[in-house]
Amino acid sequence: MERVKDKVVIVTGGALGIGRETCILLAKEGAKVAVTDILDREGENLIEEIKKAGGNAKYWHLNVANEGEVEKVYAEVVREFKKLDATVNNAGIAGVNKPTHELTEAEWDQVMNINVKGVFFCTKHAIPHMQKAGGGSIVNLSSIYGIIGAGDIPHYHASKGAVRLMTKNDALIYARDKIRVNSIHPGFIWTPLVEEFGKDVPNFREKVDNLHPLGHVGEPLDIAYGIVYLVSDESKFVTGSELVIDGGYTAK
Numbered sequence: 374m375e376r377v378k379d380k381v382v383i384v385t386g387g388a389l390g391i392g393r394e395t396c397i398l399l400a401k402e403g404a405k406v407a408v409t410d411i412l413d414r415e416g417e418n419l420i421e422e423i424k425k426a427g428g429n430a431k432y433w434h435l436n437v438a439n440e441g442e443v444e445k446v447y448a449e450v451v452r453e454f455k456k457l458d459a460t461v462n463n464a465g466i467a468g469v470n471k472p473t474h475e476l477t478e479a480e481w482d483q484v485m486n487i488n489v490k491g492v493f494f495c496t497k498h499a500i501p502h503m504q505k506a507g508g509g510s511i512v513n514l515s516s517i518y519g520i521i522g523a524g525d526i527p528h529y530h531a532s533k534g535a536v537r538l539m540t541k542n543d544a545l546i547y548a549r550d551k552i553r554v555n556s557i558h559p560g561f562i563w564t565p566l567v568e569e570f571g572k573d574v575p576n577f578r579e580k581v582d583n584l585h586p587l588g589h590v591g592e593p594l595d596i597a598y599g600i601v602y603l604v605s606d607e608s609k610f611v612t613g614s615e616l617v618i619d620g621g622y623t624a625k
Contacts, residue, residue, distance in 0.1 A: 376605045378403030381454040383447065385437050385495060386464030388415035390564030391514070394593035395461060395600045400428030402601055407450040409435035410464070437464045437491030440498075447498040457502035459510040459604045462492045465532075467570050473527045481528045488532035489539075496543060500552065508551030512603045513540045514596075515556040517619045537615065544613030553612035555603050560619030561590040586621030 382399050386392040388410035400406050400423045408423075408430055410416045416432040423430040431453060433446045451457050468484040469476070492513055503509030518526070519533030540556040547554060561567055561581045567590070571577030582589045599616050602608050617623060 374402060376402040376601060376607065377459075380404045380458040380604065381407070381450070381456050382459040382461060382604055383407040383409060383450055383457065383495075383499070384461040384463055385409050385435060385491065387461075388412040388419055390566060391559070391562060391593045391596045391600075392461075392463045393419055394597040395463065396430065397423060397426075397428075398594070398597040398601050399604065400430050401426070402605075404429075404604070405454045406430040407433060407446075407454070409433045409437075409446060411436055435464075437462075437495055438486040440494045443491075443494040444498045447495075447502065451502050456506045457499060457509065458506060459512065460495055460499040461512045461514070461600055461604070462495050462536075463514045463600075464491055465514060465566075467526055467566055468528050470526050470570070476528060484528040484532050485535075488529070489535045492536055492539060496539075496554075500547065500550075503552050504550050509553070510604050510608070511540075511543065511552065511554040512600050513554070513556045515540070515558050515615070517558050517560050517617065517623050519556070520558055520615070520617070521623055540615075541613045548612060553603075553608070555608070555611060555614045555616060557596060557599050557603070558615055558617045558619065558623075559591060559596050560585055560622040562593055562596055563590050564593055584622060585619065586624065589620070591618065591620055 382404045387396045387408035396406050396408050420430050420432045435446045465488045513536050515536040516533040518530045519537040544554040
């Protein structure tokens, strides 16, 4: 129960889905968790849940696409908890499902601003605090769609591919500072984002279940366990890596 004891961890997009389960598990394993999101009610409710279970967490409103907000919140977290050991760059959106030639510039930019620029801003403003702390761990949420194509949501694929390579490059840049940078690549995980994506597709759950050799989509906790591993010292020799958690999807 102490895999990340006393580590200070920021989780973006922490109020729902993968982020929510990650915050709960990090707190259970002893971390001091900064839950950040734009969903304030859900975020505050999560804090109450974590505290009732004996965990240590605090909520901050954060739009990761706004650099000023990112800089301010990361500094406030360090003032509150005295240091920063890890950041989990989880905030992301899927965007509209259109072929490339039908996407508008605004639709493209919305996904890139959150999924790519958000990871850049959070990494940029986490690094100085981690350098001061003598090291740290950055966990970037990419996707199996950052590795393979699926013939849909082109801007999402592009964004997650960018996160995958940003991860590897930053791992090389900051290895000398003992800052590890890794990416996680989930298959379909049953979250509000995935539910929303498939709301107009008949038999969507059955279809995505069948895409995975294990016979079903994943749960947010499946990814949370991987994140806790990469935040913890269990992964002290792991950087620039891709942790694929996809029920066998990309093994085909």
